[in-house]
Amino acid sequence: MSDPTPAVRASDAEREQVADLVRRAVGDGRLTMVEGDERQRAAYAATFRHELAPITADLEPEPTAQPSRPAVGKEIATRPDATGSVAVMSGADRSGTWTPGLTHRAVSVMGGTSLDLRHANLDSRGLTLQVVSVMGGANVDLRGVGVDVTVQAFALMGGCEVVVDPDAVVEVTGVGFMGGFADQAGAPSGTPGPRVKVSGFAMMGGVSVTRRPLAVESGQ
Known part of the structure; x- marks a missing residue:
């Protein structure tokens, strides 16, 4: 039957x-x-x-729950105006608990940079990221940051991937010349969260924005 x-x-x-x-x-x-x-x-x-x-079926499933976004407190007195990361034919990795400046510049020349902001110390003043990729690549994880972020990207024969929360409000206004800015984020799900603005220029390179749930991590 x-x-x-x-x-x-x-x-x-x-x-x-x-x-x-x-x-x-x-x-x-x-x-x-x-x-x-x-x-x-x-x-x-x-x-x-x-x-x-x-x-x-043979891959790990999507997480069924998400940890709550940490609360963003008052201004951090020790937060610097500017910080930076440089990777020249090498790699630069900023992750864990760290304090980026109000502006953080990441430069990758024939190298790779990973900026993980999931546990960074941020405040209500937000964050501006200046990401330069020349024949290199950069990965920026903005999940769970809880504040507005501006990403100013420049990609020359390189690339930059920006990952945001499902509820982030994304604005992509970059210009591509023999390259492109790919807004793969779509509309936010649920109540709109912090705003992420992505702008800049890509020549023979690419900048992409995607949404990805914040996985539940053991011990965090």
């Missing part, structure tokens, strides 16, 4: 969620680029929810 329960159609958001998990698996080395491409094409071609489940 056939199952009378009809198949449930998948939404664009559900397809994008699966495709994003596949992209991260490729970045983590859990899937090859070929496998990732095949699975992403399958995700975007899926019509029903049950077609999405096998695509990520």
Whole structure:
């Protein structure tokens, strides 16, 4: 006897969620680029929810809960006006508990920079990030920051990826010449959160903005 329960159609958001998990698996080395491409094409071609489940069955599931965003207090008296990170044919990693200046400049020349702001000490004055990538790359994680952030990006034969919260209000106004600014964030989900403004110039390079849930991390 056939199952009378009809198949449930998948939404664009559900397809994008699966495709994003596949992209991260490729970045983590859990899937090859070929496998990732095949699975992403399958995700975007899926019509029903049950077609999405096998695509990520052997990958870790999306988190079912998110830790609360830390409260942003008064101005931090010891917060400097400016700080910086430089990676020239090398790497620069700022993560954990650290205090960026009101303006933080990150320069990558044939190197890579990772700016993880998830546990950074910020205040109500917000943050301006000046990201320069010349034949290099930069990753900026703004999940959970709880304040408005302005990203001024310059990419020359390089790239910059900005990751924001699902509820962030994103404005992308950059200009591309033989390159581009990709606003893959879409509309915020739930109550609109802090504002993230991304501007700048990309030549033979790219700047992208994506949304990603803040994973629950043990011991944090």
